[in-house]
Amino acid sequence: MVYSRRAFELLRKxxxxxxxxxxxxxxxxxxxRGTFAAHIDRLDRARDAASTAESxxxxxxxxxxxxxxxxAQMAIRFAAQGGELAKxxxxxxxxxxxxxxxxxxxxxxxxxxxxxxxxxxxxSLREQVSNLEKALIEQTRAISSRFPxxxxxxxxxxxxxxxxxxxxxxxxAMVTYLTDEKAGTFAWVSRGEKIEFVRLDIxxxxxxxxxxxxxxxxxxxxxxxxxxxxLQASQTLYRKIFAPLEASLAGARHIILxxxxxxxxxxxxxxxxxxxxNAKSNTWLADRFAFSTIPSVSALRALRTLNGPAMSDIPFVxxxxxxxxxxxxxxxxxxxxxxxxxxxxxxxxxxxxxxxDVDAIRQADPLPETANELRALAKTLSAPETxxxxxxxxxxxxVKQMDLSRHRVIAFATHGVMAGEMNGMVEPGLILTPPKxxxxxxxxxxxxxxxxxxxxxxxxxxxxxxxxxxxxxTVGAEGLSGLARAFFYxxxxxxxxxxxxxxxxxxxxxxxxxxxxxxxxxxLGKGEALRVSMQKLRNNPKYTHPLYWAPFTVVGEGxxxxxxx
Numbered sequence: 001m002v003y004s005r006r007a008f009e010l011l012r013k014x015x016x017x018x019x020x021x022x023x024x025x026x027x028x029x030x031x032x033r034g035t036f037a038a039h040i041d042r043l044d045r046a047r048d049a050a051s052t053a054e055s056x057x058x059x060x061x062x063x064x065x066x067x068x069x070x071x072a073q074m075a076i077r078f079a080a081q082g083g084e085l086a087k088x089x090x091x092x093x094x095x096x097x098x099x100x101x102x103x104x105x106x107x108x109x110x111x112x113x114x115x116x117x118x119x120x121x122x123x124s125l126r127e128q129v130s131n132l133e134k135a136l137i138e139q140t141r142a143i144s145s146r147f148p149x150x151x152x153x154x155x156x157x158x159x160x161x162x163x164x165x166x167x168x169x170x171x172x173a174m175v176t177y178l179t180d181e182k183a184g185t186f187a188w189v190s191r192g193e194k195i196e197f198v199r200l201d202i203x204x205x206x207x208x209x210x211x212x213x214x215x216x217x218x219x220x221x222x223x224x225x226x227x228x229x230x231l232q233a234s235q236t237l238y239r240k241i242f243a244p245l246e247a248s249l250a251g252a253r254h255i256i257l258x259x260x261x262x263x264x265x266x267x268x269x270x271x272x273x274x275x276x277x278n279a280k281s282n283t284w285l286a287d288r289f290a291f292s293t294i295p296s297v298s299a300l301r302a303l304r305t306l307n308g309p310a311m312s313d314i315p316f317v318x319x320x321x322x323x324x325x326x327x328x329x330x331x332x333x334x335x336x337x338x339x340x341x342x343x344x345x346x347x348x349x350x351x352x353x354x355x356x357d358v359d360a361i362r363q364a365d366p367l368p369e370t371a372n373e374l375r376a377l378a379k380t381l382s383a384p385e386t387x388x389x390x391x392x393x394x395x396x397x398x399v400k401q402m403d404l405s406r407h408r409v410i411a412f413a414t415h416g417v418m419a420g421e422m423n424g425m426v427e428p429g430l431i432l433t434p435p436k437x438x439x440x441x442x443x444x445x446x447x448x449x450x451x452x453x454x455x456x457x458x459x460x461x462x463x464x465x466x467x468x469x470x471x472x473x474t475v476g477a478e479g480l481s482g483l484a485r486a487f488f489y490x491x492x493x494x495x496x497x498x499x500x501x502x503x504x505x506x507x508x509x510x511x512x513x514x515x516x517x518x519x520x521x522x523x524l525g526k527g528e529a530l531r532v533s534m535q536k537l538r539n540n541p542k543y544t545h546p547l548y549w550a551p552f553t554v555v556g557e558g559x560x561x562x563x564x565x
Contacts, residue, residue, distance in 0.1 A: 292558020527558030
């Protein structure tokens with residue numbers, strides 16, 4: 001144990017001394033995940049006075065998250081109130097993204113065979129990487145000198161337990177998980193006065209299997225005949241991952257989740273703690289808790305330390321009901337088909353890019369009910385009809401050319417597409433009305449990378465589409481790394497994302513009721529507003545199956561915020 005602690009301290013100091021929290025630093029930290037997990041395993045077996053706090057530090061280092069960093073940088077831009085500092089911080093984010101792309105291009109060039117390797121290009125890329133790294137360091141120093149809190153918010157150094165506890169309200173608890181094939185599965189419950197460290201009796205393989213089994217019943221694509229939900233399987237999973245934490249959760253109403261592994265794709269609201277065979281009085285966790293998800297522990301510090309008013313003066317804008325030529329459907333998703341034109345020319349002259357095939361996009365099924373959904377959302381926030389971009393107005397061009405930084409709530413009600421879901425697709429995105437002829441500016445498909453280039457200052461972005469919580473398709477991608485990451489990067493404080501193909505009519509009822517509750521009660525957090533809307537939908541005999549009422553998750557700030565009190 002002595003040697004394990006010594007090695008852990010060396011790694012902690014190593015990451016604390018990394019001057020710029022770049023993607024390279026995050027990659028290095030991720031490579032040490034197994035080391036941190038093994039240390040947590042040893043701490044659990046030792047169980048001395050320091051084990052709990054030290055294990056929580058190790059957990060945070062094991063769960064290095066680029067999404068968490070995006071949340072932190074978004075919060076800093078909010079705090080800067082849109083001034084020069086916010087501009088510099090955004091420029092640093094863009095430079096970091098450019099560095100990641102250039103570094104990847106360099107690795108690809110180095111990977112070529114000696115016969116085809118372009119040494120002059122390699123030298124040029126190396127110079128670009130070096131210059132970008134130097135620029136990032138200078139930008140970070142400049143930001144830190146004007147905003148001393150910046151380093152603490154984006155640093156990979158773990159947040160101290162005592163600091164975290166001050167951020168939690170009396171009726172809140174943070175529940176964090178770590179799953180590792182060798183070390184085991186662990187959970188931490190953080191409250192205002194205590195923190196508990198628990199080893200769970202389930203392996204990562206067992207967890208993946210059980211979550212996948214439950215999700216198969218919740219996805220309309222896999223459960224087309226709407227077979228009865230397996231309450232026993234749900235309760236079994238509840239007993240494995242949540243029941244051991246219940247004693248520490250007494251008095252909590254809002255659970256802030258930092259999930260890991262397979263748990264990143266499971267809405268905890270569908271877990272059952274009590275079963276009544278007549279199916280009329282089952283107790284779901286959604287009956288007792290409001291849930292929200294954040295990608296890292298430090299994300300809460302960013303969201304709440306810098307939780308000033310949103311820099312927006314227009315209440316709402318909504319995009320949906322695109323002009324599509326397929327058959328009207330009951331779910332927001334698209335059949336597996338290629339929607340990308342091969343080897344489209346880049347307008348920047350930097351080689352081939354993937355551009356959507358507008359003819360294939362046009363064959364997606366229309367979603368006329370999304371117009372009523374957006375109208376109801378607009379009415380709730382007293383927004384005019386002009387705030388709605390429907391049919392011919394629901395275009396990529398409209399999204400990209402609008403000053404979205406002025407809008408407090410932004411909604412997209414359309415088809416969401418996962419990375420790898422269709423032939424030729426390289427990243428997730430949202431389908432909008434396609435033009436007659438596709439261009440790089442507008443091909444009817446708003447990709448995650450295009451979302452990341454938007455400039456937002458939104459309190460809430462509602463993605464009433466399918467699978468908007470899905471990863472971006474890259475090897476080893478973390479949860480929430482697709483569209484969610486892009487919207488955080490662009491400047492969204494909170495998101496509403498879906499975990500599977502959503503049934504369209506029930507999605508309308510959930511989102512409209514949720515926003516109505518949120519707008520009506522200034523003390524209501526986003527997580528509780530979603531819980532209330534799910535409960536009301538579940539009381540409708542037509543929508544008792546969790547496939548209908550449980551697809552959405554609040555990501556980001558889910559509690560009541562100071563600006564609404």
